[in-house]
Amino acid sequence: MRIVGILAGAALIFFVLLDTFETILQPRRVTHRYRFARLYYQWNWAFWSSVGRRIPSGKRREAFLSFFGPLSLLGLFFAWVCGLILGFALLNASAATALQTADRHVSFFTYLYMSGTTLFTLGYGDVTPTGHLGRALAVAESGLGFAFLAVIISYLPGITQAFSRREVSISLLDARAGSPPSAAQVLLRLARAGNIEELNSFLVEWEGWSAELLESHLSFPVLSYFRSQHDNQSWLAALTCMLDTCAVLMAEVKGCNPYRAQLTFAMARHAAVDLSLIFKVPAESPREDRLPAEKRKQLRQWLREAGLELHDEADVVAKLAELRGMYEPFVYALARRFMLRLPAMIAEGESIDNWQRSPGMRRAPGIGSLPIAGSADEHFGV
Numbered sequence: 001m002r003i004v005g006i007l008a009g010a011a012l013i014f015f016v017l018l019d020t021f022e023t024i025l026q027p028r029r030v031t032h033r034y035r036f037a038r039l040y041y042q043w044n045w046a047f048w049s050s051v052g053r054r055i056p057s058g059k060r061r062e063a064f065l066s067f068f069g070p071l072s073l074l075g076l077f078f079a080w081v082c083g084l085i086l087g088f089a090l091l092n093a094s095a096a097t098a099l100q101t102a103d104r105h106v107s108f109f110t111y112l113y114m115s116g117t118t119l120f121t122l123g124y125g126d127v128t129p130t131g132h133l134g135r136a137l138a139v140a141e142s143g144l145g146f147a148f149l150a151v152i153i154s155y156l157p158g159i160t161q162a163f164s165r166r167e168v169s170i171s172l173l174d175a176r177a178g179s180p181p182s183a184a185q186v187l188l189r190l191a192r193a194g195n196i197e198e199l200n201s202f203l204v205e206w207e208g209w210s211a212e213l214l215e216s217h218l219s220f221p222v223l224s225y226f227r228s229q230h231d232n233q234s235w236l237a238a239l240t241c242m243l244d245t246c247a248v249l250m251a252e253v254k255g256c257n258p259y260r261a262q263l264t265f266a267m268a269r270h271a272a273v274d275l276s277l278i279f280k281v282p283a284e285s286p287r288e289d290r291l292p293a294e295k296r297k298q299l300r301q302w303l304r305e306a307g308l309e310l311h312d313e314a315d316v317v318a319k320l321a322e323l324r325g326m327y328e329p330f331v332y333a334l335a336r337r338f339m340l341r342l343p344a345m346i347a348e349g350e351s352i353d354n355w356q357r358s359p360g361m362r363r364a365p366g367i368g369s370l371p372i373a374g375s376a377d378e379h380f381g382v
Contacts, residue, residue, distance in 0.1 A: 001094075002094045002095070002096070004094075005091075005093065005094025006090070006095060008094075009087045009088065009090030009091035009094060010087070010091065011087075012083055012090065013084060013087035013088065013091075015036065015083075016083040016087065017084075017144075019035055019036045019037055019080070020148070020151070022035065022037070023035075023037045024151060024152075024155045025151070036079070037076060040072075040075075040079065041072065041222070041225075044068075044072055045068065045072075045225070048065070048072075049065070049339055051064070052064050052339060058231075059231060062227065062231040065227060065339060066226075066227040068225050069222060069223075069225035069226040070226075072222065072225065073159070076222075077152055080152075081119070084119055084141075084144070084145070085112065085115045085119055086112070086115075088115040088118070088141045089108065089115040091137060092111045092114065092115065092134060092137060093108050093111040095133055097111070097131055097134035097137070098129065098130045098131045098134060099111075099114065099127055099128065099130065099134070100128045100130050101126065101127045101128075102126065103127075110127060113127060114127040114128075114129070114138075115141065118138050118141045118145070119141055119142070119145035119148075120145060120149075121145060121146060158220070159220055159222070159223065162216040162219075162220060162223055163226050165212065165216075166209075166212070166213060166223070166235055167228060167229065169205070169206075169209045169238070170228055170233050170234075170235065170238050173238055173241070174233070174353050174355060175353055176189060176202070177189075178347055179230060179232045179233055179352075179353055179354045180232045180233065180241075180343040180344075180347070181233075181237055181238060181241035181343050182241060182244070182343050182344055182345060182346060183241060183244035183245040183247075183248050183345050184299055184302065184347065185347060186202075186241065186245045187245065187248065187253075187306070187308070188302055188306050191303070191308050192306050199256060200257055203246070203263075203264040204260070204264075206268070207263055207264040207267045209238075209242075210242065210264070210267040210268040210270075211267050211271075213239065214267075214270060214271035214274055214275070217271075217275055218274065218275075218278060221278060221279070224275065224279070224338060225338065227340075230354050232354070233354070234340045236331060236334055236335055236338065236340045236342070237340065237341065237342065237343045239271060239272060239331065240272075240327075240331045240342055240343055241343055242264060242265075242268045243265060243268045243272070244343075244345050246261045246262070246264050246268065246323075247320060247323040247324055247327075248320070248345075249261040250262060250265065250319070250323060251311070251319040252299075252300065252303065252311060252316050252320065253308050254309040254311055255308070255309050265323070268327070269326060269327045272331050272334065273327075275330075275334060276330045279337055281333040281334060281336070282333060283329035283330050283332075283333050284329055284332060284333050284336075285328070285329050285332070286328055286329075286332045286342075290328065290342065290344060290345055291324070291345045291346070295345070296317075298346065299345070299346055300313065300316075
């Protein structure tokens with residue numbers, strides 16, 4: 001039994017350190033499926049999301065779901081620390097490490113207490129090892145605990161900075177595509193404002209954003225659970241909006257740079273596919289058509305009225321369906337996994353951007369009087 005305890009303690013310490021290394025330090029996707037961090041998020045998100053589905057859709061549900069990302073991260077750190085403390089306690093208890101203590105009876109909880117105070121380098125001195133093996137384990141645990149906590153602390157700024165960079169571009173998308181964003185608003189606002197030539201630089205910017213999204217969410221998968229500041233925005237909605245925009249450009253619009261749209265489309269699709277693979281969510285077709293025939297015709301009419309030259313409709317239908325089939329099953333699966341809403345390709349009803357929703361907003365310097373609530377189309381000429 002002592003040998004079994006020693007092997008169990010050593011194995012527990014090894015697997016905790018391996019899981020920490022793969023989660024925090026390894027800058028690439030981990031392919032093996034049985035990892036503590038992966039199972040931790042699968043089980044906890046299954047529970048959390050099941051509770052969230054019982055809350056009526058709206059702000060209360062979004063607020064509840066937004067707690068999961070930060071809390072799960074703290075819970076993961078706590079689980080790792082508990083694993084290390086338990087592993088070293090098993091090693092000392094199984095090796096029958098001699099202790100200097102005021103307690104007459106030394107139990108496993110005594111070893112557990114000594115392991116905890118050693119890992120956190122508290123140095124109380126009320127329970128100390130006296131043998132060579134026990135002292136060696138104490139030195140190893142205290143050094144490991146110091147390094148482990150330093151790595152954990154350095155991990156948090158990386159998470160917050162990656163989240164901030166992701167959200168800056170999502171916030172900028174509000175005035176360019178509406179909230180929630182839509183491909184129709186992107187193209188119409190540029191075309192009717194006479195700035196369609198800026199489309200190339202816009203696509204370059206979002207190609208870079210998609211690449212950074214892929215890199216950051218593969219390195220820190222917990223970021224996928226962090227929700228945006230506004231309920232009508234999300235990283236998945238922004239990614240889908242860019243894919244929709246590129247698909248419409250390549251299928252419908254003449255005169256645009258098809259290669260530029262293709263590059264952004266390829267990067268955004270790469271991000272969607274890889275994230276669905278890393279989270280083990282199989283692609284599935286949307287239950288409802290995001291662009292039925294009548295809305296597609298309405299979009300063509302709006303684009304033509306905005307001054308854009310379009311391809312023949314007979315060539316557009318099959319091309320657009322082919323492009324949408326390359327990414328919609330993946331973004332739909334991710335939306336179901338994270339309980340996020342996919343944006344419509346044409347915004348439903350009146351479009352009010354988030355910057356227009358501030359209570360009491362009446363006048364902004366340089367742009368005149370603005371209503372508290374009104375169509376964003378009025379202010380962008382759409």
